[in-house]
Amino acid sequence: MSDVARLAGVSPMTVSNVINDRVPVSDGARERVLAAIRESGYQVNAAARHLRSGRSGVIGLAVPQIGNPYFGMFAEMVIEEAQRHGYHVAIEQTGALATGEAAAIAQSRRLQFDGLILSAVEIESLAPDHGNPIVLLGEQDLAGRFDRVTVPNEGGTAAATEHLIEQGCERIAVVTGGDLNRLTMFTRRYNGYRSALEDRGIKPDPRLRFMVDALSREGARATGRRIADADLGIDGVVVFSDVVAMGVMRGLRDRGVSVPDDMRVIGFDDVPESAGYIPSLSTVCPDHRWKAAKAVELVVARIADPDLPPREFTAPFTIIRRESTA
Amino acid sequence: MSDVARLAGVSPMTVSNVINDRVPVSDGARERVLAAIRESGYQVNAAARHLRSGRSGVIGLAVPQIGNPYFGMFAEMVIEEAQRHGYHVAIEQTGALATGEAAAIAQSRRLQFDGLILSAVEIESLAPDHGNPIVLLGEQDLAGRFDRVTVPNEGGTAAATEHLIEQGCERIAVVTGGDLNRLTMFTRRYNGYRSALEDRGIKPDPRLRFMVDALSREGARATGRRIADADLGIDGVVVFSDVVAMGVMRGLRDRGVSVPDDMRVIGFDDVPESAGYIPSLSTVCPDHRWKAAKAVELVVARIADPDLPPREFTAPFTIIRRESTA
């Protein structure tokens, strides 16, 4: 920077003022500084700026697994939305483990991200003002002390279940996961399924509840086979995610069960590949773009003012009808 | 840090030496410093360290689109491999555009990544020593001036084509993309297809060549329909990527063409979802883990010694036989 200053015949401070578009710089000086910058190929030193200002210009995004279609799609949008606010995104992977989530938070402090968007699955307690601004995605209701963006778990799954009922399904199974004694995404979606049945006077049959590991495609496939083998007259399946729903359909297919003729299947998320699966997958589609934009908006606002009261938002959703429930 | 020093009754320099595990520190001092760090909850300031040392501890990974299953899977592995070398990964998206790739390089300098792994699709010229160490993934053969990791394009596609021939296919179409007048991934894979045919004395029929946009699932699906509608006796299709191959199968299905009974399809990449598609997709599987590890190894080596001669590696591959070519 002082090289540029010398080249332009001004002080380093004037260069700084030009770069950051601060108020008082004469047109003449500005021109010369700009020319000197072009000529010397100067670039501001991010480290120095960070050290001085305390801001890194980076927000972290912690997700279970970036290779998962849902999180890949979501990361894509977060990156775009962050860019629009002048922020850069660093991605952490938590493996959907409490330890991984805690590590992401620690990492976020250590690396001095200006804020963190945490897709929390497991973490159960978290002190606020423990570090940098955190926006939570997901169900972990940390006593309302954090900004949070959620998807319509109960409502979405209830609507999905109703859709199956409307299509004529009478024995509707549900695929869920995690620990149903805790209030997780799985629990909420399961509750949506249950309340939809109960609203129609149907008593949920515990034998129709299948548990699966959320991140394992092979596990999902095996669950599909179990459903096919169950011999419980199942004619519809509500699955808590598209990736798992596709695995379930694959498992059904392994057993010669045809979707939608023998059994209808509906998922949750509307990941990009769901429209191209065979059969194409009906699903609950939360507004992902809205969700990404909101999450970024919340961190950015909290970076600007850490004392803001925590806010919570739930994304709107629609039911997408495709071949798997036709 | 000086707080810790005071607490431990040593100088800041000794604290620094303890943290960085440098040679001469007495056990007594080390103990006291460690205790002081625990007590005070001290964390090193990444910005200051970066400013002073010139190293950010971050390597960039620039890919066309993180939401694409192939790049998502690959990013996952790169993150893991980088971690093992003590590096953190920042992800950039290029959109498979030359401008996006150039921007990623500029960004990498501006943000002062210690190195960049660039999945280059479009960029055609690039000055070396232009900034920080760059490792190229892909076909852009920038005159051997960069470290590079490639996949076995010709060999893999040739093997895929031979596999179809062995399965009895006689009219084999190919789905490719980009500009066949340039030496891209598309061109190389197309060449592998062509040479496999020619080795068997079959003259490639240009009508069997279908072009598609690599990142559009809908485009792939439309191509599948075009292939079904072509009425050229096609009984096998070699596709340059799994994501597009699944789109093609979906398009075939739209026209009632059954895979593999009416037509066999083989892809390239072995993305995680290929095994779970209906039908499961046969494909060329380069060793992704090897590729990620190599790319990281190359950047890390070049960060350590920028004057190393450029090296090139090609990942090993296998053909995975699944239902789509049964």
Add this chain to the structure above:
DNA sequence: TTGTACGCGTTATCAC
């Protein structure tokens, strides 16, 4: 409107 002095938190160097 422009310039000077100082400090952000580390670490390289070198003297002790």
Add this chain to the structure above:
DNA sequence: GTGATAACGCGTACAA
């Protein structure tokens, strides 16, 4: 084995 000193490049505060 340890510590004093300086410097990395920028921006705030204030003086000119």
